[in-house]
Amino acid sequence: MAFRSISRRFGSRLLTYRSSSLASLLHSHATSFGFQEVKEEEKSKLVGNVFTNVASSYDIMNDVMSGGLHRLWKERLVGKLSPFTGMKHLDVAGGTGDVAFRIFDAVNSVKRRALRKVDEESLEETQIYVCDINPNMLNVGKQRAAERGLSDNKSLVWVEGDAEALSFDDNSMDGYTIAFGIRNVTHIEKALAEAYRVLKRGGRFLCLELSHVDIPIFKDVYDLYSFKVIPNLGELIAGDRDSYQYLVESVRRFPPQEKFATMIADVGFEKVEYENLVGGVVAIHSAIKL
Amino acid sequence: MYRTAAKRLLGAGFATSRLLRLPKPRPTTTIIPYSYTSPLCTSSSMGHTESPIGNQSVNLNQPDPTSSSTGTREGTRRDESSRKPRAEFQEEQARVLAASLRHVPRLGWTEEAMIAGSREVGVSPSIVGSFSRKEAALVEYFMDECLQLLIDRVDSGLDLQNLIPSERVSKLVRIRLEMQIPYMSKWPQALSIQAHPANVPTSFKQRAMLVDEIWHTVGDGSSDLDWYVKRTVLGGVYSTTEIYMLTDDSPEYRDTWAFLDDRVKDAFDLKKSIQEAKYFAQDIGAGVGKSFQGLMNGVMQTMSTRGRSSAF
Numbered sequence: 001m002a003f004r005s006i007s008r009r010f011g012s013r014l015l016t017y018r019s020s021s022l023a024s025l026l027h028s029h030a031t032s033f034g035f036q037e038v039k040e041e042e043k044s045k046l047v048g049n050v051f052t053n054v055a056s057s058y059d060i061m062n063d064v065m066s067g068g069l070h071r072l073w074k075e076r077l078v079g080k081l082s083p084f085t086g087m088k089h090l091d092v093a094g095g096t097g098d099v100a101f102r103i104f105d106a107v108n109s110v111k112r113r114a115l116r117k118v119d120e121e122s123l124e125e126t127q128i129y130v131c132d133i134n135p136n137m138l139n140v141g142k143q144r145a146a147e148r149g150l151s152d153n154k155s156l157v158w159v160e161g162d163a164e165a166l167s168f169d170d171n172s173m174d175g176y177t178i179a180f181g182i183r184n185v186t187h188i189e190k191a192l193a194e195a196y197r198v199l200k201r202g203g204r205f206l207c208l209e210l211s212h213v214d215i216p217i218f219k220d221v222y223d224l225y226s227f228k229v230i231p232n233l234g235e236l237i238a239g240d241r242d243s244y245q246y247l248v249e250s251v252r253r254f255p256p257q258e259k260f261a262t263m264i265a266d267v268g269f270e271k272v273e274y275e276n277l278v279g280g281v282v283a284i285h286s287a288i289k290l
Numbered sequence: 291m292y293r294t295a296a297k298r299l300l301g302a303g304f305a306t307s308r309l310l311r312l313p314k315p316r317p318t319t320t321i322i323p324y325s326y327t328s329p330l331c332t333s334s335s336m337g338h339t340e341s342p343i344g345n346q347s348v349n350l351n352q353p354d355p356t357s358s359s360t361g362t363r364e365g366t367r368r369d370e371s372s373r374k375p376r377a378e379f380q381e382e383q384a385r386v387l388a389a390s391l392r393h394v395p396r397l398g399w400t401e402e403a404m405i406a407g408s409r410e411v412g413v414s415p416s417i418v419g420s421f422s423r424k425e426a427a428l429v430e431y432f433m434d435e436c437l438q439l440l441i442d443r444v445d446s447g448l449d450l451q452n453l454i455p456s457e458r459v460s461k462l463v464r465i466r467l468e469m470q471i472p473y474m475s476k477w478p479q480a481l482s483i484q485a486h487p488a489n490v491p492t493s494f495k496q497r498a499m500l501v502d503e504i505w506h507t508v509g510d511g512s513s514d515l516d517w518y519v520k521r522t523v524l525g526g527v528y529s530t531t532e533i534y535m536l537t538d539d540s541p542e543y544r545d546t547w548a549f550l551d552d553r554v555k556d557a558f559d560l561k562k563s564i565q566e567a568k569y570f571a572q573d574i575g576a577g578v579g580k581s582f583q584g585l586m587n588g589v590m591q592t593m594s595t596r597g598r599s600s601a602f
Contacts, residue, residue, distance in 0.1 A: 082419030084405055174416045202382070202413030204420060271379045271420060288420055290382055 022263070025255055030186050034249025043186045048134060050243045051095070051184075055136035057238040058096055064233055070098075073282050074179060077208045078102040080286060081175055083126075090129045090173045090198060092163045092191075093181020095137025097144055097156075099208075100130045103177075104155060125154065129168070131161045164190040168198045175199075179208040183254045192267040199289040205269055211276070211283035212256040218279050226251070257283050383421060385411050387431040394432075398476045399425050399483055426489040429480045433496045436469045437503065444507050456558045458508045460551050463528055466500065467535060467546070478536055501525045523560070527553045 030040050038046060054061065062070045077099065083089065083106045091100045107126050132138045138158050145151050145158075161167050163178070163185050176195045185191045195205050213219045226248040234244025255263065257274050260283075265272045269287035276283050390407025397403040401424055405415040421427040443465060450458045470477055484493035501524045530553060535546045 080419065081416070082401065082424070084401070084415050084418075087416070174414045200414040200416075202408060202415070202417035204414075204416040286420065288379060288417060290379060 022259070022266075025259065026187070026189055026263075029188060029253060029255070032250075032253050034246040034253065036249075040186060044133075046246075047184045047186075050246055051134045052136045053240050054238055054243050055095070055134065055140050058137070058140065059098075061234065061238055061244070064237060065230055069278065073208060073277055073284075074098050074102055076277065077177060077179060077206055077284055078106055080284060081177065081204060081206055083107045083175070085126055087174045088127045088129075088172060089175040089177070090131060090166075090168065092131045092166075092176065092178040092195075093133070093184065094130045094177070094179060095132035095134060095141050097130055097141035099177050099179050100128050100141075100156060101144070101148070103128055103175075104150070104153075108155075127157060128155055129157045129159055129173075131159045131163070131166065133160070133162050135160055164194060166194045166198055170197050171200045173198045173200060173203055175204045175206070177206045177208070180210065182207055182209055183250050188255075189263060189267065192264055192269075196267045196269060196289055201290060203289045205264070205285075205287045205289065207260075207264075207285040209254065209260075209283060209285070210251040211254070211260075211280055213280040215279045222281060257285070260285060382411075382413060382417065383427070384431070386413060386417060387428055388435075390428055391432060391435075394428070394473055394476055399428050399480050401425065404428060423488060425483050426486070426492070429483050430489075430492055430496065432473075432480070433493070433500075436466060437496070437500055439469060440466050440500075441503065450507070455508055456554050459504060459524065459527075459557075460547075460554045462504045462507060463524075463531060463550055463554070464547055466504075466528075467532060467550075468543075470532075470535075471543070474535070481532075497525060497528070501528065523557045527557055 030043065031037055033043055033046050051058075066073075081089075081103065083103045085107055087103075087107065089100075089103055091097075091103070094100055104126075130138070130141060132141070138160060142151065142158055145153075145156060150156055159167070163181065164187055176199055178191070178195075182188060182191060199205065213222050230248050231241045231245045234247075235241040238244070254260075257276065257280070261272045261274055264285060264287050268289070270290045272285065272287040274283050274285040386404065386408045388407075389410040390404045392410075393403040393406040397406065401418055404418045404421070404424065404427075408415045408417055418424060440462070444462075448461075448465075450461070453461065473480070483489060498521065501521045504524060505520055527550070531546060531550045534549050535543060538546045540546070
């Protein structure tokens with residue numbers, strides 16, 4: 001895997017050009033459902049249908065499509081976050097709980113407990129909120145928690161909510177993650193603004209998302225795999241070709257790494273950086289609220 | 291090396307301003323403690339354009355892991371932006387690290403210390419996750435602070451006039467090492483962090499800067515090979531003294547300072563010894579050459595007299 005971390009900044013001479021192209025980009029994202037054109041109001045309903053359909057086989061499909069790599073990507077995401085005890089964390093669009101469980105484990109691992117120094121503030125309890133707009137995905141997550149014996153654990157809280165209008169207080173979260181979810185949001189800038197709102201000062205924003213590949217030959221291989229193999233896998237395993245067709249198309253429609261970094265900075269975040277994994281198939285964007 | 295070069299370039303009028311203010315692009319700089327630079331300091335290496343509407347800009351990182359060169363724009367941007375001034379990341383990082391140092395004797399050079407530090411400053415501990423090479427960031431910040439303190443001590447009138455060079459070097463190294471005394475219980479940890487392959491480039495550079503600063507203060511005007519030799523030797527003296535200090539129990543580290551004085555004397559003697567060895571070699575060469583020449587002359591004379599007689 002080639003890991004590369006790059007940050008960027010604004011240049012004023014490109015400002016006017018960029019803002020108009022950004023506005024049109026956001027509008028086109030809001031009205032696109034994959035390669036189809038849809039009304040803005042309808043997009044969230046259509047996305048909702050997709051996830052209601054795929055919820056039960058979501059995890060299996062992730063494993064098959066990425067060859068198990070998605071686990072490594074999520075590990076890296078949590079590694080970058082550096083969770084600590086007493087943390088208040090929000091995982092948005094994290095329905096089935098992959099990221100949340102990893103954070104929980106990181107905070108409560110035996111090694112951590114052994115190394116923990118007595119510190120009054122760490123007696124505060126870690127709270128990990130998992131927010132998802134789709135109740136089916138949340139149910140799968142709750143089920144998995146039960147399987148691990150965590151259903152009564154007060155640290156994990158499952159909340160139904162919309163990324164564009166979170167029900168949490170301002171300045172209440174130490175960390176905010178969204179893994180493979182921001183692509184499905186109708187208005188990306190609203191989700192980012194909400195993220196900025198709920199984070200405390202010094203809070204960390206991390207976004208793991210499928211992104212754009214620029215490497216010449218690899219790009220074609222990836223396109224071939226996306227458009228030929230994945231919808232067929234969807235049909236075979238999940239019995240739903242259309243949802244996975246939507247998935248690969250929505251990846252292409254999502255803004256590329258640099259553009260997305262610009263959008264994050266626009267909302268007010270500092271130290272915006274991104275790291276490409278697998279040549280750009282996946283990118284982790286990180287930022288801090290100051 | 292920067293300070294001697296600058297003095298040479300800019301002449302005697304070069305104010306003894308902070309080494310760290312030189313407007314030079316440094317691809318692998320260490321974290322620069324911004325509390326020491328003036329608010330209006332700009333680095334020409336950044337050369338960014340101001341956004342007229344005062345939009346929030348994204349920090350620029352040169353592709354380097356220490357990510358320290360981003361914060362230089364803060365001064366001008368704060369002056370010109372119409373928004374309320376926002377703390378830049380570099381400043382916050384420096385503040386958090388400074389606060390963390392107070393927790394190091396208790397918690398070590400660890401994330402816990404930095405989390406405690408960030409809580410003191412009033413920032414979410416999540417910010418620690420974004421420091422590159424976390425514990426190394428803390429150690430490097432401390433090294434920079436110490437170098438800055440040393441420069442400050444020197445500038446604010448440290449009396450070196452009455453001392454011979456070897457004593458000056460001793461005094462400066464002692465001042466620098468004394469700054470580490472509060473952290474001595476956890477210093478081995480700091481050394482091991484500095485020795486990690488990922489951190490070696492920065493720690494090496496910091497030590498090189500320190501050694502250069504000391505030689506510069508002592509009044510070193512050397513160039514070419516001698517410059518490197520001097521710094522290498524002093525680097526060795528400094529490191530060995532540092533390690534000796536780790537296991538020294540004597541009151542007020544008396545044994546360490548005695549060790550230091552001996553090593554510095556050896557180093558200066560070494561210089562003299564090398565010079566003596568050079569002269570010695572020259573003499574021997576001259577001696578051997580002379581006797582060889584004498585021999586050849588003798589042979590020539592004998593042959594010529596024999597030749598005359600045999601020609602009879």
